[in-house]
Amino acid sequence: QAGSIGSEVPGPSWKHDGPENNQCSLYPFQVSFHQLGWDHWIIAPHRYTPNYCKGTCPRVLRYGLNSPNHAIIQNLVNELVDQSVPQPSCVPYKYVPISILLIEANGNILYKEYEDMIAQSCTCR
Amino acid sequence: KTGQQSSIALLTEAPTLPLIQELLDEAPGKEHKKPQVLGHPLRYMLELYHRSADLYGHPRENRTIGATMVRLVRPMANVARPLRGPWHTQNLDFPLRPNQVAYRLVRATVVYRHQLHLTHFHLSCHVEPWVQKSPDNHFPSSEGSSLKPSMMSKAWTEMDITQHVQQRLWNHKGRRILHLRFMCQQQKRSEILQLQWRGTSSLDVAFLLLYFNDTHTNNQKAKPLSRGLEEFMESESPLLLRRVR
Numbered sequence: 001q002a003g004s005i006g007s008e009v010p011g012p013s014w015k016h017d018g019p020e021n022n023q024c025s026l027y028p029f030q031v032s033f034h035q036l037g038w039d040h041w042i043i044a045p046h047r048y049t050p051n052y053c054k055g056t057c058p059r060v061l062r063y064g065l066n067s068p069n070h071a072i073i074q075n076l077v078n079e080l081v082d083q084s085v086p087q088p089s090c091v092p093y094k095y096v097p098i099s100i101l102l103i104e105a106n107g108n109i110l111y112k113e114y115e116d117m118i119a120q121s122c123t124c125r
Numbered sequence: 126k127t128g129q130q131s132s133i134a135l136l137t138e139a140p141t142l143p144l145i146q147e148l149l150d151e152a153p154g155k156e157h158k159k160p161q162v163l164g165h166p167l168r169y170m171l172e173l174y175h176r177s178a179d180l181y182g183h184p185r186e187n188r189t190i191g192a193t194m195v196r197l198v199r200p201m202a203n204v205a206r207p208l209r210g211p212w213h214t215q216n217l218d219f220p221l222r223p224n225q226v227a228y229r230l231v232r233a234t235v236v237y238r239h240q241l242h243l244t245h246f247h248l249s250c251h252v253e254p255w256v257q258k259s260p261d262n263h264f265p266s267s268e269g270s271s272l273k274p275s276m277m278s279k280a281w282t283e284m285d286i287t288q289h290v291q292q293r294l295w296n297h298k299g300r301r302i303l304h305l306r307f308m309c310q311q312q313k314r315s316e317i318l319q320l321q322w323r324g325t326s327s328l329d330v331a332f333l334l335l336y337f338n339d340t341h342t343n344n345q346k347a348k349p350l351s352r353g354l355e356e357f358m359e360s361e362s363p364l365l366l367r368r369v370r
Contacts, residue, residue, distance in 0.1 A: 045182035099178035109170045109197040
């Protein structure tokens with residue numbers, strides 16, 4: 001299994017401008033639960049880093065992108081048959097969970113691990 | 126601003142997604158004030174959280190929690206009962222929510238004060254399950270083999286009651302309440318102590334911890350493969366027959 005593109009969060013010098021060629025990549029993004037309007041019941045963590053994927057998908061989907069066969073065919077269809085069929089989109093490939101500590105309405109306290117809450121890498125599909 | 130005001134409203138527009146359902150079930154409305162939970166219950170859960178996840182909420186790889194969800198249940202407000210013999214007792218009632226299909230109970234423990242300090246008085250305490258007396262009922266005592274408390278700190282003790290909860294309560298339908306009895310003993314009887322004892326609240330002396338594992342996630346991940354494989358294996362006659370019918 002080859003690693004997917006942008007599997008590592010880029011460093012600070014890179015993060016504001018994005019990759020030079022605007023290629024599909026993972027972007028770090030942080031939000032507070034206050035901004036989401038959930039801080040009245042979530043105790044921890046204070047900040048949530050969901051990240052996001054952005055960028056164009058290349059004409060030739062190389063192996064490292066972890067694209068499924070369908071995406072490769074859709075690219076070919078877009079290029080050779082019908083341009084109204086869109087190119088594959090840049091979307092999250094792998095996710096990791098987040099642990100949350102919250103207070104329920106009745107005063108009980110809940111620790112819970114939510115799956116697929118943080119994007120870790122991106123793919124074109 | 127828009128996000129703060131309408132995040133719950135947005136969630137209600139997609140109520141069929143499992144995460145959205147859970148958030149709607151568990152998130153109190155913005156109009157509800159955050160319930161005040163202070164003291165040992167909150168400290169215990171914060172410690173459990175920091176042991177299990179880092180500052181950003183990423184679960185630690187070496188976490189030993191053994192569950193994907195832990196619910197701390199506080200007892201219903203209850204005042205101490207009058208003195209009976211050498212024992213000072215309080216009945217602790219823990220309301221249990223209906224079972225969630227996707228979650229399997231893996232462990233239940235009660236955390237309680239084994240030393241209670243009232244002004245000038247020190248009491249030694251323990252907790253035991255309380256069930257209505259009948260000839261068939263067996264009352265496990267804290268000295269029994271299944272209920273061995275373990276010391277957490279100078280004042281708090283944790284005791285495993287998984288077997289008791291699973292056998293006597295977990296599969297019951299309707300409203301379920303776990304009854305425990307908190308019992309304390311002091312060598313010298315004192316009227317002042319009695320007054321202080323009657324003023325203690327059940328909220329300060331014990332709480333219940335329920336550990337669950339999420340079976341839903343595993344099933345969901347397994348589904349596409351098994352369904353695809355099943356359809357492939359059965360693609361000859363059964364599916365065709367059903368379509369014709």
